[in-house]
Amino acid sequence: MFKPITTAAVIGSGIMGSGIAAQLANVGISCLLLDIVPTQLTETEAAKGLTLEEPAVRSRLASSAIKQLAKTKPAPLYDERFAKRITPGNLEDDLHRISGVDWVIEVVVENLEVKRKLLSDIERYWRPGVVVSSNTSGISINEMTEGRSEDFRRHFLGTHFFNPPRYMKLLEIIPGDNTDPGVVARMTEFAEKKLGKTVVQAKDTPNFIANRIGTYGLLVTLREMIAKGLSVEEVDAVTGPAMGRPKSATFRTLDLVGLDTFVHVANNVFEHVTNEQERAVFAIPNVLKELVAQGRLGEKSGQGFYKKV
Ligand code: NAD
Secondary structure (H helix, E strand, O other): OOOOOOEEEEEOOOHHHHHHHHHHHHOOOEEEEEEOOOOOOOHHHHHOOOOOOOHHHHOHHHHHHHHHHOOOOOOOOOOHHHHHHEEEEEHHHHHHHHHHOOEEEEOOOOOHHHHHHHHHHHHHHOOOOOEEEEOOOOOOHHHHOOOOOHHHHHOEEEEEEOOOOOOOOEEEEEEOOOOOHHHHHHHHHHHHHOOOOEEEEOOOOOOOOHHHHHHHHHHHHHHHHHHOOOOHHHHHHHHOHHHOOOOOOHHHHHHHHOHHHHHHHHHHHHOOOOOHHHHHHHOOOHHHHHHHHOOOOEHHHOEOOOEOO
16 A cells, blocks of 8 residues: 655755755665755856756755765765765756655754645645655644645654764654554654664654753753853763763754754744743743844854854
8 A cells, every 4th residue: 555665755955854865865765855946046156147047046955955965074974876866856846746756755944834835735746655754853743734635644744853864863753643553664664674763653742752852951951051151162061072972962963953943843842831840941042042043053054052164
């Protein structure tokens, strides 16, 4: 009933979408990588006399994400030999091409309305037997598919990869109320055997398991740092390599995740909890709001808590 996965479409070519496409390419799966059509030319495009109608400009977000993948530090997210397995495109011209793939994975901004609209567009080209999943960090799987057909919802679930997808073993799988148990079993088997993941099944509660605990820890650490007059470097010194956690110092991790994404993710819990104590923890501290307002989004913008070197 469900197709074996040999091809995929990844929608959203940001940090996670490009990283997931890279991991799929590394294990032999051809994938489409789609993103929105840019609304402005870059300086280089303008200097070349290109227009916003040019196909290369319309698919620029996904194509430049693919070029960036091989340069990722400290280790590349994919083997450049497999670059041709990823086909860049854009959502306006190429969404119809998802009708030919075995798995569609939504990896766009952490915003319920954006994801809902995209899933309704995806359903127009979807065929029964094709699994559709979301990489959301914590938005409800059930709410995301409100308005979609019963059959579509049977094929839909959360597949939450961690950053960077090539190296992080954990994958949370989140069934919705309507997800067919057969889809859950197939995706679990695929993720374990083909992608080498350790799968943890989570309930459809705000931020699932890892990000519920993770956002709590990060926000409490940030507040304690401010209250105790500590510096970012001091906190990272005792939560990173010196503690045997080579890649997970607190603020380096926040910069890697993206401060805007982290704010969306923490807000998702804040909006769902009613208990005053929990609301006090998940409320976004001003320092984070200010950094995001200044465009200091972390590594993806060149500066967050740290400046990218
Ligand atoms: P990102 O900001 O790097 O990329 C988001 C992409 O969505 C961009 O390429 C953007 O062009 C595209 N986009 C924006 N508006 C859109 C629209 N209206 N329609 C379609 N596409 C649109 O974000 P990211 O970090 O890659 O996060 C993507 C998803 O993965 C989110 O749901 C996020 O919560 C989740 N996630 C992120 C991390 C992380 O560490 N950053 C980890 C796990 C899960």
